[in-house]
Amino acid sequence: MAYDATATGPGHDPGLRGIATDWGGDRQAFHVPWGKAMMWIFLLSDTFIFSCFLTGYMNVRASTRVPWPNPSEVFALSFGGEPIPLILIAIMTFILITSSGTMAMAVNMGYRGDRAKTAALMLITAAFGAMFVGMQAFEWTKLIIDEGVRPWSNPMGAPQFGSVFFMITGFHGAHVTLGVIYLTTVAMKVLRGDYEKRGYEIVEITGLYWHFVDLVWVFIFAFFYLW
Amino acid sequence: MAQDDTHQQHPLAIYFWIWGLLFVLSTFSYLVDIMGFEGYVRWGLILLFMFLKAGFIIAVFMHMMWERMALIYAIIGPPIVLLVLIGLMAVEGNYTVLTRLNFFGADTSEFAEHH
Numbered sequence: 001m002a003y004d005a006t007a008t009g010p011g012h013d014p015g016l017r018g019i020a021t022d023w024g025g026d027r028q029a030f031h032v033p034w035g036k037a038m039m040w041i042f043l044l045s046d047t048f049i050f051s052c053f054l055t056g057y058m059n060v061r062a063s064t065r066v067p068w069p070n071p072s073e074v075f076a077l078s079f080g081g082e083p084i085p086l087i088l089i090a091i092m093t094f095i096l097i098t099s100s101g102t103m104a105m106a107v108n109m110g111y112r113g114d115r116a117k118t119a120a121l122m123l124i125t126a127a128f129g130a131m132f133v134g135m136q137a138f139e140w141t142k143l144i145i146d147e148g149v150r151p152w153s154n155p156m157g158a159p160q161f162g163s164v165f166f167m168i169t170g171f172h173g174a175h176v177t178l179g180v181i182y183l184t185t186v187a188m189k190v191l192r193g194d195y196e197k198r199g200y201e202i203v204e205i206t207g208l209y210w211h212f213v214d215l216v217w218v219f220i221f222a223f224f225y226l227w
Numbered sequence: 228m229a230q231d232d233t234h235q236q237h238p239l240a241i242y243f244w245i246w247g248l249l250f251v252l253s254t255f256s257y258l259v260d261i262m263g264f265e266g267y268v269r270w271g272l273i274l275l276f277m278f279l280k281a282g283f284i285i286a287v288f289m290h291m292m293w294e295r296m297a298l299i300y301a302i303i304g305p306p307i308v309l310l311v312l313i314g315l316m317a318v319e320g321n322y323t324v325l326t327r328l329n330f331f332g333a334d335t336s337e338f339a340e341h342h
Contacts (some may be wrong), residue, residue, distance in 0.1 A: 029297060031297075047296075047306050048309070058313065062317065062321060062324060064323075066338050090257045092329055093253050108239060158340045207288075211289045
């Protein structure tokens with residue numbers, strides 16, 4: 001029997017809706033709010049982007065003849081005395097972990113229906129995020145102005161160091177910045193009582209994004225700064 | 228009803244424990260640099276603390292350990308293929324550096340002058 005593209009079998013919907021119903025088969029695969037499933041799938045795609053960056057970094061670092069600059073020395077900071085290795089990066093790591101903790105508290109308070117505490121904790125999280133971006137801006141300024149690091153060259157060693165650094169930390173910093181905006185927006189809506197009827201899943205979904213930003217930093221810290 | 232399934236409501240204590248643990252693990256990974264470990268010990272410790280931190284964040288903070296298997300496998304499964312990419316790029320990087328050393332030699336002083 002020849003295939004008939006115009007066939008309209010039982011329960012066939014026209015157009016895009018037809019695609020969705022045919023693929024869905026009238027079944028729900030993930031028994032979570034759709035927003036949460038979509039956020040997870042977005043984070044999965046973001047995982048691939050960051051993995052490609054880190055794999056690219058591994059490849060250029062492995063393939064250069066020129067010695068790779070020692071991050072422990074490049075990111076050392078002196079407070080009057082001897083330079084302390086990686087100190088700013090360590091502080092940034094602790095700030096991001098602290099913000100992940102306050103975010104987890106916010107999700108918990110959201111499901112308890114405590115509007116004021118939820119919004120406050122989300123705004124505290126956003127403030128920590130802003131602090132992180134501020135320190136990153138300081139780090140970039142120091143590297144560009146004082147150390148003369150450029151995407152195509154630097155005085156410390158392999159020229160690829162600059163492009164990798166700016167690309168990876170820049171993309172992560174953009175994620176933190178977007179997260180701060182996202183958190184502040186949702187916190188304001190929580191405070192206004194927008195989710196009293198709809199439920200507080202949105203706080204958990206926002207939290208997923210924020211924890212992911214922290215998660216990516218764990219890998220950047222290990223592979224770029226410590227390796 | 229379905230409330231119990233979709234609401235990720237857990238005792239606060241577990242978040243505080245994981246929060247503390249993440250601080251401790253971060254301190255450890257920072258100490259790897261401070262103590263000056265080198266070679267395989269350094270890389271092994273960095274990876275160990277990294278995977279522990281990542282695991283705790285995903286499992287508890289992102290509530291993955293309380294989700295259904297269907298969602299867990301759909302999200303955790305696909306990134307495993309990245310291991311193939313990482314493996315291929317490691318081999319390729321190795322080949323590139325050998326080729327470069329072969330054709331350009333080990334002298335890299337030219338890079339010190341171009342700024």
